[in-house]
Amino acid sequence: MxxxxxxxxxxxxxxxxxxxxxxxxxxxxxxxxxxxxxxxxAGRLVPVPDRLTLANVRAALxxxxxxxxxxxxxxxxxxxxxAQLTTAALAAYALVFPRWRGRGxxxxxxxxxxxxxxxxxxxxxxxxxxxxxxxxxxxxxxIPYLAAGYAVFLLRQAFLALPRETWxxxxxxxxxxxxxxxxxxxxxxxxxxxxxxxxxALSAWNGYFWPLLITDSPxxxxxxxxxxxxxxxxxxxxAVIYAGTLLVLLPTLLLxxxxxxxxxxxxxxxxxx
Amino acid sequence: MVLPCLGLLLVFAYWPAVRSVVLSLxxxxxxxxPSRFVGLDQYADVFTDPDLRRALLTTxxxxxxxxxxxxxxxxxxxxxxxxxxxxxxxVASVLLSLPFAYSAAAxxxxxxxxxxxxxxxxxxxxxxxxxxxxxxxxxxxxxxFAVSLATAWYEFGFAFLVLLAAVTQLDQQVxxxxxxxxxxxLRLARSVxxxxxxxxxxxxxxxxxxSGLQVFTQVQVLTRGGPAGATSTLVHELxxxxxxxxxxxxxxxxxxxxxxxxxVLLVTAIQFGVLRRWA
Numbered sequence: 001m002x003x004x005x006x007x008x009x010x011x012x013x014x015x016x017x018x019x020x021x022x023x024x025x026x027x028x029x030x031x032x033x034x035x036x037x038x039x040x041x042a043g044r045l046v047p048v049p050d051r052l053t054l055a056n057v058r059a060a061l062x063x064x065x066x067x068x069x070x071x072x073x074x075x076x077x078x079x080x081x082x083a084q085l086t087t088a089a090l091a092a093y094a095l096v097f098p099r100w101r102g103r104g105x106x107x108x109x110x111x112x113x114x115x116x117x118x119x120x121x122x123x124x125x126x127x128x129x130x131x132x133x134x135x136x137x138x139x140x141x142x143i144p145y146l147a148a149g150y151a152v153f154l155l156r157q158a159f160l161a162l163p164r165e166t167w168x169x170x171x172x173x174x175x176x177x178x179x180x181x182x183x184x185x186x187x188x189x190x191x192x193x194x195x196x197x198x199x200x201a202l203s204a205w206n207g208y209f210w211p212l213l214i215t216d217s218p219x220x221x222x223x224x225x226x227x228x229x230x231x232x233x234x235x236x237x238x239a240v241i242y243a244g245t246l247l248v249l250l251p252t253l254l255l256x257x258x259x260x261x262x263x264x265x266x267x268x269x270x271x272x273x
Numbered sequence: 274m275v276l277p278c279l280g281l282l283l284v285f286a287y288w289p290a291v292r293s294v295v296l297s298l299x300x301x302x303x304x305x306x307p308s309r310f311v312g313l314d315q316y317a318d319v320f321t322d323p324d325l326r327r328a329l330l331t332t333x334x335x336x337x338x339x340x341x342x343x344x345x346x347x348x349x350x351x352x353x354x355x356x357x358x359x360x361x362x363x364v365a366s367v368l369l370s371l372p373f374a375y376s377a378a379a380x381x382x383x384x385x386x387x388x389x390x391x392x393x394x395x396x397x398x399x400x401x402x403x404x405x406x407x408x409x410x411x412x413x414x415x416x417x418f419a420v421s422l423a424t425a426w427y428e429f430g431f432a433f434l435v436l437l438a439a440v441t442q443l444d445q446q447v448x449x450x451x452x453x454x455x456x457x458x459l460r461l462a463r464s465v466x467x468x469x470x471x472x473x474x475x476x477x478x479x480x481x482x483x484s485g486l487q488v489f490t491q492v493q494v495l496t497r498g499g500p501a502g503a504t505s506t507l508v509h510e511l512x513x514x515x516x517x518x519x520x521x522x523x524x525x526x527x528x529x530x531x532x533x534x535x536x537v538l539l540v541t542a543i544q545f546g547v548l549r550r551w552a
Binding site: 012022025094113119145152181205230245252263 | 494
């Protein structure tokens with residue numbers, strides 16, 4: 001019995017060490033939002049109740065057009081994930097329900113794009129999008145990413161698990177393809193649709209390399225690119241950097257805290273295939 | 274109905290891949306336009322040009338180190354969690370998945386604050402317990418380590434979530450049978466549980482290696498490739514050549530893009546090979 005207790009204590013000591021190491025950067029990001037700048041500079045990271053202040057957050061908002069960049073990021077996230085879900089739902093429907101020659105080949109073409117690293121495609125895409133006159137616009141940021149192989153993959157898997165008879169019955173009753181997708185297929189696949197939406201939104205919000213390349217003026221950049229610039233401008237004031245990071249982090253932090261169930265479902269289906 | 278999706282992917286994924294191959298065969302003329310056919314010269318440069326060779330090695334070092342730290346760290350966190358009581362286990366899981374909420378830029382920004390020269394928070398905190406921290410971003414070796422650490426921390430959240438999901442789905446009967454046979458603690462972990470986690474571990478090693486090969490954000494935010502080019506990676510060189518200079522070297526950058534694409538396809542092919550052998 002004592003051996004087991006000793007093992008349990010040891011296990012929690014070990015886990016405690018891992019947790020401290022992993023959450024330290026998170027703690028720093030969150031707590032410095034309410035600390036006076038001088039405390040952060042001196043490495044005193046425990047909040048004292050009567051000295052709380054939002055000075056760091058105000059400094060971050062004053063240093064870069066973060067509020068405007070927030071709006072750009074929101075627009076990019078909404079547009080890009082809505083477009084990805086739409087194109088993916090249409091494609092997944094066509095790949096699962098109607099039978100036609102060549103759909104295996106088309107799915108292979110879509111799936112293969114998952115193996116393309118985005119960074120290796122930016123130079124021609126930059127030429128193309130600049131040529132369309134879309135540099136420094138929200139449309140320019142989202143246009144190469146209106147379709148995503150991963151979303152097709154997730155929705156195709158969801159649709160395959162649905163009862164085919166329901167779809168056939170709807171078609172017998174004279175339901176068109178678009179109506180069948182909207183009123184029969186999608187309502188049945190709602191949980192997986194939420195999962196796909198979350199992954200699309202997460203990658204749109206978190207994008208960095210392409211938005212950095214295709215935008216030039218500070219107020220038209222996404223919040224991620226704005227944050228990187230904040231790091232350059234405030235290199236002597238880490239407290240301001242943390243406050244800016246917290247602002248960028250808030251939406252995804254909420255997603256991870258409250259939507260983890262859905263996110264994990266997306267992971268599981270990737271591992272097993 | 275498949276056409277919008279397929280059309281977009283053809284224009285923004287397949288066409289750029291083909292166009293990159295063409296661009297990589299041409300060198301710059303004096304105006305910076307890629308008009309001089311040079312064949313495979315720019316691919317040879319990747320292995321002969323000292324800067325590029327160094328970037329390739331740095332990329333390998335950062336990718337290797339961060340994969341090791343993130344997957345190893347996630348495994349070290351998940352294994353002891355398996356036998357914890359439900360409540361504390363749920364709390365620990367939430368805490369450990371927090372890094373996943375950070376984007377590459379956000380995590381790099383936090384580490385930029387922690388590692389900042391002279392005012393870095395990490396060294397200030399270490400000073401309170403009597404340790405003088407290293408010059409994280411100013412010495413070449415420490416800078417490579419600092420970038421790897423920031424990358425590993427960013428990747429940790431994903432690795433942890435994948436392994437946590439895998440551990441909760443393990444077949445408890447097999448583990449109990451092994452425990453009845455006298456296997457316990459580390460032995461049980463090593464010879465029963467880790468082999469059972471193999472599919473997830475392979476998946477993680479592959480995806481994390483691929484994202485390690487693409488590491489850019491951490492480099493750009495933390496060091497801009499410095500000190501003296503010590504942390505410049507494949508994608509950072511690509512960025513510098515195509516977008517960071519007054520006279521862009523589009524051809525040379527395209528050759529780098531193709532090398533990256535080939536490396537990623539190679540890693541993916543190895544993954545499929547390994548999985549097929551098991552099946």
